[in-house]
Amino acid sequence: MKPLDKREVRENYDDLGGGLYDLRYKEEQSRKYDAALQLTRSRGDDLLLDDGCGTGMLLDKICSSCVGLDLSVNLLALAKERLKLNHFLVQGDSEHLPFRAEVFHGVYAVTLIQNLPDKELAVSEMKRVLRTQATLFVTALKAAFNREYLSGLLDGKGFNGFEVIGDEGTNDWIACAKV
Numbered sequence: 001m002k003p004l005d006k007r008e009v010r011e012n013y014d015d016l017g018g019g020l021y022d023l024r025y026k027e028e029q030s031r032k033y034d035a036a037l038q039l040t041r042s043r044g045d046d047l048l049l050d051d052g053c054g055t056g057m058l059l060d061k062i063c064s065s066c067v068g069l070d071l072s073v074n075l076l077a078l079a080k081e082r083l084k085l086n087h088f089l090v091q092g093d094s095e096h097l098p099f100r101a102e103v104f105h106g107v108y109a110v111t112l113i114q115n116l117p118d119k120e121l122a123v124s125e126m127k128r129v130l131r132t133q134a135t136l137f138v139t140a141l142k143a144a145f146n147r148e149y150l151s152g153l154l155d156g157k158g159f160n161g162f163e164v165i166g167d168e169g170t171n172d173w174i175a176c177a178k179v
C-alpha cells in the first residue's frame with residue numbers, strides 16, 4: 001500500500017469542502033457522535049479537544065468549551081460557521097498537537113486515524129494533552145482496521161484502562177480510554 005502523504009490527505013479533504021463532506025457523511029458520523037456523548041460525560045466547565053474535527057459536526061453537539069483541530073482549511077471554514085462562543089478552531093497536525101501537556105478533560109478523535117502516517121505518535125499526543133482522569137474517545141474504520149489493531153494502538157501508552165466496542169450500528173470500532 002502507498003504510504004500516506006499528509007499534503008495529499010489535506011488536498012483530498014480540502015476538495016470535499018463546500019458542503020460535500022457533510023452531505024456524504026453526516027448520517028454515518030451522527031451515530032458515532034451519539035456514542036461519543038453517551039460514553040463520555042463532560043461537565044460544563046470542561047475543556048475538550050475534537051482532534052480531526054472536519055466540518056465541526058461533533059463540535060455542534062458539544063456545549064462545553066472545545067477546541068477543534070484539523071489539517072484541512074476548507075473543512076475548518078465550514079466548522080467556523082458552526083462555532084459557539086466557547087469553541088475555538090486550530091489548523092494543525094494531530095501528530096504534533098500544538099498544546100501543552102495535560103490541558104484537556106477529554107479528547108475525541110472520530111474517524112481520524114486512517115489518515116495518519118504515524119498513528120502511534122498521534123495516540124501518544126492525545127494521551128499527552130489529557131489531564132488525569134480524563135477520557136479519550138477514538139474510533140477506527142472497520143474497513144481499514146480490526147479490533148485488535150485499535151487495542152494495540154492504545155496498549156502501552158500509559159492509559160489506566162480502555163475498552164474497544166464493536167457497535168453494529170456504525171462502520172467504526174469505538175474505543176474509550178481512561179487516563
Ligand SMILES: C[S@@+](CC[C@H](N)C(=O)[O-])C[C@H]1O[C@@H](n2cnc3c(N)ncnc32)[C@H](O)[C@@H]1O
Pocket residue numbers: 006009010013025029051052053054055057058069070071072075092093094095109110111112115116
Ligand atoms: C473522515 S474525516 C472525520 C472528520 C470528523 N472527525 C467527523 O467526524 O466528521 C477525517 C478528518 O481528519 C482530518 N485530518 C487528516 N489528517 C490529519 C492530520 N494529520 N491532522 C489533523 N487532521 C487531519 C481531515 O482533514 C478530516 O477532516
